[in-house]
Amino acid sequence: MGLFDLFTTDVAIDLGTANTLIYIKGKGIVLNEPSIVAFDRNTKKIIELGNKAKEMQGREHRDIRVTRPMRDGVIADFEIAEGMIRAFIKKVTPNTFTSKRIVIAVPSGVTEVEKRAVRDAAEHAGAKEVHLIAEPMAAAIGIGIDVEAPVGNMIIDIGGGTTEIAVIALGGIVNEESIRIAGDEMNNAIMQFFKKNYNLLIGERTAEAIKCEVGSAVPLKEEITIQVKGRDLVGGIPKTTEVSSVEIREALNESITQIVDAVRQTLERTPPELSADILDRGVMLTGGGALLKGLDERIRMEINLPVHVADDPLTAVVRGTGKALENMNKYSKVFIRKRTY
Numbered sequence: 001m002g003l004f005d006l007f008t009t010d011v012a013i014d015l016g017t018a019n020t021l022i023y024i025k026g027k028g029i030v031l032n033e034p035s036i037v038a039f040d041r042n043t044k045k046i047i048e049l050g051n052k053a054k055e056m057q058g059r060e061h062r063d064i065r066v067t068r069p070m071r072d073g074v075i076a077d078f079e080i081a082e083g084m085i086r087a088f089i090k091k092v093t094p095n096t097f098t099s100k101r102i103v104i105a106v107p108s109g110v111t112e113v114e115k116r117a118v119r120d121a122a123e124h125a126g127a128k129e130v131h132l133i134a135e136p137m138a139a140a141i142g143i144g145i146d147v148e149a150p151v152g153n154m155i156i157d158i159g160g161g162t163t164e165i166a167v168i169a170l171g172g173i174v175n176e177e178s179i180r181i182a183g184d185e186m187n188n189a190i191m192q193f194f195k196k197n198y199n200l201l202i203g204e205r206t207a208e209a210i211k212c213e214v215g216s217a218v219p220l221k222e223e224i225t226i227q228v229k230g231r232d233l234v235g236g237i238p239k240t241t242e243v244s245s246v247e248i249r250e251a252l253n254e255s256i257t258q259i260v261d262a263v264r265q266t267l268e269r270t271p272p273e274l275s276a277d278i279l280d281r282g283v284m285l286t287g288g289g290a291l292l293k294g295l296d297e298r299i300r301m302e303i304n305l306p307v308h309v310a311d312d313p314l315t316a317v318v319r320g321t322g323k324a325l326e327n328m329n330k331y332s333k334v335f336i337r338k339r340t341y
Helices: 051-056 078-092 112-124 135-142 183-198 204-214 245-268 272-281 295-303 313-326
Strands: 008-015 019-024 028-034 037-040 046-049 064-067 098-106 127-134 153-158 163-169 172-179 225-232 238-244 283-286 307-309
Touching: 008 078, 008 313, 019 078, 019 313, 028 051, 028 078, 028 313, 037 051, 037 078, 046 051, 046 078, 051 064, 078 112, 098 112, 098 135, 098 313, 112 127, 127 135, 127 313, 135 153, 135 163, 135 172, 135 283, 135 313, 153 245, 153 272, 163 245, 163 272, 172 245, 183 204, 183 238, 183 245, 204 225, 204 238, 204 245, 238 245, 245 295, 283 295, 283 313, 295 307
Parallel strands: 008 098, 098 127, 153 283, 283 307
Antiparallel strands: 008 019, 019 028, 037 046, 037 064, 153 163, 163 172, 225 238
């Protein structure tokens, strides 16, 4: 180890729409915070980010803007995203001057322009070398699947902005489907449901909390009711209403149906030998969306295949990205190669 190595660090990042997770070589996962930034509207200076910025969401005054620089799994606000990456890395590596190598997980359906934006943001944040890995591939590595084996594995990674469905074999993605229907879309469906049925305006944070608490994809053994606070659209005053998990399930149904349809389309395009492997091994669910009550059961009923939820699905992508970082030689084939025209 040279003197230069003392002041550099290798970092793996799952740059998600909802959460950013960071893995440092030799240390493991060191950060898991929301991808939210609060900045001064006049100077564009970042005031808070992560958990502290999330607490400010929906409560900011006119000089502060709270935003999510990632939308649908890709960078929506380049300047703020770059500042967020830099600030998060600085938070977990305060004593190092630079990041020698950064591996970032991106949705499998991103365009060349979107990949370029991620590379540029990481380079501007101080990376000397940037590698990209597809999220479903990273998730498969993270949950311990041997991606190099001549066997088919199907991964469904449901994040905040995108749902990634991929069939993986021989260290590559055989076929994939990336749809921009995921956690955010579900939150939005809940917000619209309250607006339409109860004339009640609720915020994104409240919708997220309702989804986590009572959201489900199949009928529950015991249905739950919950008190929801918001602003009455008719009277304009704060109001509380009571809803049941049955109504929330109804609100989420359209998003879940679209995810199931995408899974079906991917299976229809899968070569027969790999289909046979998937029948034996089943489908793996990863990402935060995998935690929705009964989602595995709903997909199992619809496609008639075994469906398993991975252990700790939220960190599967960053664990896989970290493994790829630790064993760059072994996993060199799985990185997204730059296109040469």
